[in-house]
Amino acid sequence: MSLVTEEIKAQAEVYHGNEICQEKSKQLLKEMNLPNGLLPLEDMEECGYARETGFVWLKQKKNIEHKFKKIGKLVSYATEVTAYIEPGRIKKLRGVKSKEFLFWVTLNEIFVDNPPTGRITFMTPAGLSRSFPVSAFEVEEPQKEEREAKEDVAVGSSETREGKEV
Numbered sequence: 001m002s003l004v005t006e007e008i009k010a011q012a013e014v015y016h017g018n019e020i021c022q023e024k025s026k027q028l029l030k031e032m033n034l035p036n037g038l039l040p041l042e043d044m045e046e047c048g049y050a051r052e053t054g055f056v057w058l059k060q061k062k063n064i065e066h067k068f069k070k071i072g073k074l075v076s077y078a079t080e081v082t083a084y085i086e087p088g089r090i091k092k093l094r095g096v097k098s099k100e101f102l103f104w105v106t107l108n109e110i111f112v113d114n115p116p117t118g119r120i121t122f123m124t125p126a127g128l129s130r131s132f133p134v135s136a137f138e139v140e141e142p143q144k145e146e147r148e149a150k151e152d153v154a155v156g157s158s159e160t161r162e163g164k165e166v
Contacts, residue, residue, distance in 0.1 A: 004080070012048040012055070013049050014047075015046065015048065021045075025039055028085065032085050032089075033112060034088065034120075035112075035136075043062070046059040054084045058082075061079070070133070070135070071136045076104060081095035091109050093110065094108075110122050118133055119132065120133075120134045
């Protein structure tokens with residue numbers, strides 16, 4: 001069952017289409033002082049952010065597994081990932097699991113150290129945690145010229161935005 005109700009959508013910025021959802025999710029992570037590669041979802045159909053409550057959701061076509069090469073960790077992302085986001089922290093995370101030895105472990109909180117130490121911590125509902133370098137979750141952003149060229153092409157695309165103006 002989806003946590004994203006029509007009532008929540010009515011209060012949120014909602015985007016449809018992979019390209020704009022990729023852009024907006026990375027932009028939000030950066031705005032919240034979190035690494036931009038933390039949620040490497042693919043084929044996103046919808047994403048949204050209710051600024052007033054901090055509730056965020058990302059919907060993709062199918063579950064994916066992603067290996068963060070710099071730390072050798074395999075992470076699974078469900079078709080719907082939801083959370084509450086605030087500067088430096090993601091709380092009440094749903095839809096994300098990490099492979100630890102032979103088991104998939106549910107993650108429910110992620111935060112960067114404050115004051116900054118260059119570390120990011122992942123917590124489970126049982127209170128277990130593990131920290132890694134923030135740099136392991138950062139991806140290089142395309143150069144400005146590349147982004148502008150993509151924006152010119154995207155003008156005629158089928159990606160849409162609904163909700164309140166920002």
